[in-house]
Amino acid sequence: MSHISTAPVQRVTIPVLQQWKRDGRRIAMTTAYDAVAARIADPIVDIILVGDSVGNVCLGFDNTLPVSMKMMNHHVEAVARTKPRALLVADMPFLSFHLGAEETIRNAGGFLQRGADAVKLEGGSKRVTTVRALVDCDIPVMGHLGLTPQSVNSMGGFKVQGRTSTDALRLLDDAHRLQDAGCFALVLEGIPSELGARAAESLSIPTIGIGAGAGCSGQVLVLHDLLGLTEGHRPRFVRTYVDGLKLLQDALSRWAADVREGSFPGAQESYQLPESLGELIANWAPPTHSDKP
Ligand code: KIV
Numbered sequence: 001m002s003h004i005s006t007a008p009v010q011r012v013t014i015p016v017l018q019q020w021k022r023d024g025r026r027i028a029m030t031t032a033y034d035a036v037a038a039r040i041a042d043p044i045v046d047i048i049l050v051g052d053s054v055g056n057v058c059l060g061f062d063n064t065l066p067v068s069m070k071m072m073n074h075h076v077e078a079v080a081r082t083k084p085r086a087l088l089v090a091d092m093p094f095l096s097f098h099l100g101a102e103e104t105i106r107n108a109g110g111f112l113q114r115g116a117d118a119v120k121l122e123g124g125s126k127r128v129t130t131v132r133a134l135v136d137c138d139i140p141v142m143g144h145l146g147l148t149p150q151s152v153n154s155m156g157g158f159k160v161q162g163r164t165s166t167d168a169l170r171l172l173d174d175a176h177r178l179q180d181a182g183c184f185a186l187v188l189e190g191i192p193s194e195l196g197a198r199a200a201e202s203l204s205i206p207t208i209g210i211g212a213g214a215g216c217s218g219q220v221l222v223l224h225d226l227l228g229l230t231e232g233h234r235p236r237f238v239r240t241y242v243d244g245l246k247l248l249q250d251a252l253s254r255w256a257a258d259v260r261e262g263s264f265p266g267a268q269e270s271y272q273l274p275e276s277l278g279e280l281i282a283n284w285a286p287p288t289h290s291d292k293p
Contacts, residue, residue: 012087014184021206027218033075035082042084050076052091064149067093080115090116094150101133108139122148124174128181135182143178147190162191175199188212211237
């Protein structure tokens with residue numbers, strides 16, 4: 001029996017997600033940065049995020065701050081070409097939504113023109129005007145609160161947020177301000193479970209948690225983390241379902257061993273000449289003249 005649990009083929013839209021929130025049906029979201037990952041994820045999850053985490057997961061940066069619109073557009077296009085049935089959300093990178101409404105709308109609208117269904121942006125009440133401007137242009141926005149990686153410098157590192165009374169109340173207030181501004185969903189990252197649950201139950205829009213406890217309307221994990229493809233420190237909220245690195249390196253080592261011992265390629269991986277040409281090739285002699293300069 002297969003253990004693959006696939007979601008129904010229904011295209012996931014924002015009204016569908018909002019109905020699921022009302023029905024109490026949990027939402028599964030993961031990242032994809034290219035067509036291969038999108039094809040792995042799409043039959044299974046409800047939302048695919050082209051996250052700016054591409055910067056540290058795939059592009060070798062220490063954090064997400066160096067990720068540009070040019071980089072994000074490249075990855076959004078790759079994922080969009082697979083025409084996923086999951087809702088496709090494109091992450092607004094650092095400085096793509098800070099320099100005025102016009103530039104923000106152009107950047108976010110460009111994601112939609114490339115095939116995204118919605119955009120995500122980090123930040124609380126100071127993003128309300130931006131969210132309103134985007135929603136006014138029919139650009140659906142997912143908010144992102146708590147441990148927002150683009151704020152790494154002001155947070156003094158990747159630290160759990162909302163642990164003081166002021167921070168906890170501010171987070172709840174920000175969540176409602178973003179909902180009122182028109183966000184269709186919120187990512188809640190790196191906050192105590194009780195706070196995640198309180199936000200989720202008090203909001204009418206879905207909340208997608210990552211290190212925010214089980215009380216959210218859904219969960220998101222970076223695909224490479226849950227498949228065991230990332231090395232080094234993994235945050236406490238990551239659950240790894242397969243040792244992907246080991247699995248793939250085992251397969252690669254078997255291939256390299258076959259190459260080294262000469263058993264790859266075999267007849268089935270090789271092309272054959274028509275029999276009639278065999279003799280011609282066997283009798284061919286290398287040229288004896290040299291016309292090299
Ligand atoms: O960039 C990303 O992958 C994210 C998720 C972790 C929510 O923002």
